[in-house]
Amino acid sequence: MSLLEVRDLVAGYEPGLPIVRGVGFALDAGEILVLLGPNGAGKSTLARAVAGLVPVAEGTVMLGGGSLLAVPAHRRIGAGLGFVPQSGNVFAALTVAENLAIAAAVLPRAARAGRIAAALALFPDLAAARGRAAGLLSGGQRQMLAIARALIPAPRVMALDEPSAGLAPKLVGTVLAKLREIAAGGVAVLLVEQNVRAALAVADRAMVLVEGRVAHAGTAAALRDDPRVAALYLGGVRAA
Amino acid sequence: MIGQILIDGITSGAMIGLGAIGLTLTCGLLRFANFAQGEFATWGAYFALLIAGALGGAAPLGPLTFGWPLLAALLISMGLTALLAWSLDAVLFRRLRRHGNAIVLVIASFGASLALRSAVEFLFGPEPYYYSRDIAMTLRLAPGMRATADQLVVLALALVLMLAMHLLLARTPLGRAMRAVSENPDLARLAGIDAARVVRATWLLGGALAAAAGVFLGVTVQVRPAMGFELLLPLFAAAILGGIGSVPGAMVGGLVIGIAEAAAVPLAGAQYRAAVAFVVMLAMLLVRPRGLFGGRAA
Numbered sequence: 232m233s234l235l236e237v238r239d240l241v242a243g244y245e246p247g248l249p250i251v252r253g254v255g256f257a258l259d260a261g262e263i264l265v266l267l268g269p270n271g272a273g274k275s276t277l278a279r280a281v282a283g284l285v286p287v288a289e290g291t292v293m294l295g296g297g298s299l300l301a302v303p304a305h306r307r308i309g310a311g312l313g314f315v316p317q318s319g320n321v322f323a324a325l326t327v328a329e330n331l332a333i334a335a336a337v338l339p340r341a342a343r344a345g346r347i348a349a350a351l352a353l354f355p356d357l358a359a360a361r362g363r364a365a366g367l368l369s370g371g372q373r374q375m376l377a378i379a380r381a382l383i384p385a386p387r388v389m390a391l392d393e394p395s396a397g398l399a400p401k402l403v404g405t406v407l408a409k410l411r412e413i414a415a416g417g418v419a420v421l422l423v424e425q426n427v428r429a430a431l432a433v434a435d436r437a438m439v440l441v442e443g444r445v446a447h448a449g450t451a452a453a454l455r456d457d458p459r460v461a462a463l464y465l466g467g468v469r470a471a
Numbered sequence: 472m473i474g475q476i477l478i479d480g481i482t483s484g485a486m487i488g489l490g491a492i493g494l495t496l497t498c499g500l501l502r503f504a505n506f507a508q509g510e511f512a513t514w515g516a517y518f519a520l521l522i523a524g525a526l527g528g529a530a531p532l533g534p535l536t537f538g539w540p541l542l543a544a545l546l547i548s549m550g551l552t553a554l555l556a557w558s559l560d561a562v563l564f565r566r567l568r569r570h571g572n573a574i575v576l577v578i579a580s581f582g583a584s585l586a587l588r589s590a591v592e593f594l595f596g597p598e599p600y601y602y603s604r605d606i607a608m609t610l611r612l613a614p615g616m617r618a619t620a621d622q623l624v625v626l627a628l629a630l631v632l633m634l635a636m637h638l639l640l641a642r643t644p645l646g647r648a649m650r651a652v653s654e655n656p657d658l659a660r661l662a663g664i665d666a667a668r669v670v671r672a673t674w675l676l677g678g679a680l681a682a683a684a685g686v687f688l689g690v691t692v693q694v695r696p697a698m699g700f701e702l703l704l705p706l707f708a709a710a711i712l713g714g715i716g717s718v719p720g721a722m723v724g725g726l727v728i729g730i731a732e733a734a735a736v737p738l739a740g741a742q743y744r745a746a747v748a749f750v751v752m753l754a755m756l757l758v759r760p761r762g763l764f765g766g767r768a769a
Contacts, residue, residue: 284657304660314661322651322658329647336644337663380662 232296233257234419235281235312235388240290242280249288250276252443258388263410263420265434265451267427273443274423275317278390281421282314283307294388309337313386317393317423320377323366327357330365330376334383350379353409371402375409382413389413390421395429407433431455474616476733482622482691484709484729485629490684490702491709491721492636493556493677499653499716500673501568503576507559508681508706510587511552513699515682516689517591518548520600534610534620536603537690545628545686549679556678557671559583565670584700592696599695625687632683633722636676640718645672653716704745705732708752714762723763727751 235258243249251273258264266274279285281292283304292299294311302310322330331350335343351358354375360368365376374394381389391410395403403426411433414420424430431437437454439447447460454460494508522544529538563583567576607619640646652659652669659666681699688698709728713720728748735747755762 282661284660304657305663305665308661308663316658316661319655319658322654324654325647325650332644333647333651333659333662333664336648384663 234260234295235421236291236293237277237281238291238293240277240280240292241288242276242285242290243288244276244285246286246288250285250443251280253290254440254443254445255290256438256445256448258419258421260387260417260419261414262436263414263422263434265422265424265430265437266440267424267430267437267454268440268446270425271442272440274440275392276443277440278314278392278421278423279316281390282312284314284316308381308384308386311387313381313384313389315377315381315389315391315394317396321365321368321373321380323364325365326362327365327368327376328361330380331357331361331383334380337384346383346385350383353382353412354379370397371399371406374398374402374406378406378409378413382418386418388419388421390423392423393425394422395424395426403429472615472737474613476737477730478612478616478618478622480730480733481726482618482626482629482729483732484726485626485633486684486687486691486725487702487705487709487729488722488725489629489632489680489687491706491713491725492633492718493673493681494706495710495713495715495717495721496649496653496673496677498710500649500670501564501576503573503580504707506577506580506703507583507587508677509699509701509703510584510591511556511678511681511699512685512688512702513591513696514555514587514685515548515552515678516685516694516698517595518551518682519544519686519689520602520694522547523602531603531605534608535624536605536607536619536621541602541686541690545683548686549682552682552685553675553678556674556681560670560674584703588696588700595696597696599693600689601693602689619691621690625690629683629687632680636680636718637722639676645669649673701745704752705729705748708748708755711752712755712762714764717762717764720762720764 238255240251240254241249242251254277256264266277268274276285280287287300299307299310299312331347335347338346356372357376357379360372365373368376378394394406398406407429410420410422422430422434431451431454434451437449437451438445439460447454490508490512494505497505519541523540526540526543529540531538563579564576567579607621609617609619611617640649648664648669649672651662651664652666656666685699705728709724710721712727713724728751731747731751732744735744
C-alpha cells in the first residue's frame with residue numbers, strides 16, 4: 232500500500248460544480264509526483280482538496296491506510312500531511328520566528344526546538360531573518376519560510392502549490408532542489424507546478440490534468456520525452 | 472486646562488480602548504462589526520452591581536469611594552460577561568457564520584444589542600445606579616490638573632489590563648494563534664490551529680475586557696441601561712482609528728478618542744462631545760481606511 236492514496240476524487244468549491252472529476256493516484260515515501268496541466272485544469276483544487284480546504288464530493292483520500300476525509304484541515308498536519316499554498320503561505324505580520332513557532336506548536340514541547348533547528352539548517356537564510364516580519368522577506372525567502380513551516384511538524388506527505396510562482400529563475404532551481412532533499416529524507420512530495428521544465432527535472436513521476444481529469448500519467452522522464460504531451464498539454468514546449 | 476483635558480481624556484480613553492479591543496478582535500477574526508459589543512460593557516457593569524451588593528457593604532479603600540467588594544465583583548463580572556459573550560456566539564453568531572454572510576451577522580448583532588439592552592432595562596429599570604453614594608474628592612496632581620482617586624485607580628487598572636492583553640497577544644501561543652487566524656484563517660488551519668478554539672477565546676477575552684470597561688464607567692460616571700449603547704460609537708471610532716484587527720491600535724485609538732472628546736467639552740461645548748468620535752471616525756475612513764496601525768481596511 233502506498234503512503235498517500237487518492238481514489239476517484241471529485242471535488243469543487245460549489246456543490247454540483249466539480250473541478251476535479253474522478254482523479255486517482257498513489258504516492259510513496261521519498262517520491263515526488265508533479266501535477267501538470269493548463270490553467271484551470273484542477274491541479275490546485277486537487278491539492279487543496281487533499282489538504283482539506285476544498286470540499287470532497289466523492290472518492291477517498293487515504294494517508295498511511297487511514298482515511299483523511301473526516302479529518303478537519305487543522306488536524307491533517309497532525310495526521311502527517313503538510314500543505315504549502317501558492318499565495319498567502321506565510322503569516323506576513325508575524326516574524327519569521329513566530330511563523331516557525333506556530334508550525335512547531337503541534338509537536339510535543341520537547342521536540343519543538345529540534346525541529347525548528349532542523350528547518351533552519353535546511354534554509355540557513357531564515358536563521359539570520361528570525362526577527363523580521365515575514366511580509367518583509369524576499370519572494371525566495373518567503374517561499375523557503377513557507378516550506379519550512381510545513382516541514383517542521385515532520386509530515387509524511389507534503390503538498391506544494393506552485394512553489395516556484397513569482398520566483399527568479401535562479402531561485403526556482405534552488406527551491407525545487409530543496410524539495411528533492413526533503414524527499415530524500417523519506418517525505419512523499421505532491422507538487423503542483425506550471426514550470427514544466429524545472430518540475431520534471433526533479434520529479435519521479437508526473438500526471439497531466441486536463442479539465443479535472445487525468446490525461447497522461449507516467450514517469451517524469453517519459454513525459455519529458457513525449458512530444459504529444461508537450462504539444463498538447465505543456466504549452467507546445469517540449470521540455471528538455 | 473490642557474492638563475485637565477489630558478487626565479480626563481486618558482481616563483475615559485482607557486475605558487474606550489478596553490472595550491474597543493474586543494470589537495477590533497471580533498472584527499479582525501470574524502470579519503463583521505459586532506454592534507452588541509457595547510452591551511457587554513452594560514452587562515458587566517450590572518453584574519458587578521449585583522455581585523458587589525451581594526458581597527455587602529465594606530468600608531471604602533483609602534480615598535476611594537468603593538471597597539474590596541467592588542474589586543471582587545469586577546473580576547467575577549469579567550468572567551460572567553465573558554461567558555455571556557461566548558454564549559451569544561454559540562447561540563447566534565456561530566450558526567450564522569456557517570452561511571458566510573457578513574451582512575446577516577451585522578444585522579444579527581444589532582438585534583442582539585437591542586435584546587440585551589432591553590433585558591437590562593426590564594430587569595433593572597431605566598433609572599441610573601451608583602456603586603457608591605460617597606462623594607469622590609479630587610486630588611491636585613499638578614497646577615490645573617485634578618483627578619479623583621477613583622479615576623486614577625480606574626486608569627491604572629485599565630492600563631494593566633491593556634498591558635496584559637498586549638503581552639498575551641505578543642508572547643503566548645494563544646496570542647500568536649489569534650494573530651495568525653486574524654491574518655489568514657486558511658493558512659492557520661493548515662498550520663494546525665483550531666480556529667474554533669481561537670474564536671471562543673476571542674469572545675471570552677472581548678467580553679471580559681468590555682465588562683471591565685463597563686465597571687470602570689460605572690465607577691467614574693454611573694450605571695444605566697444605555698451606557699453601552701452610548702459607548703458604541705467611541706468603540707467603533709477607536710477600532711477604526713487604530714486599524715481593524717490591531718489591538719495596540721484599539722488601545723491608542725481609545726486614548727485619542729478619549730482625549731478628543733475631553734477637549735471638545737471646553738472648546739465646543741458638552742453637547743458636541745459625542746460628535747467628536749463620529750468626526751474622527753469619518754476623517755480616518757476618508758484619509759486612511761486601514762487605520763493608524765495598518766490593520767484591515769474598515
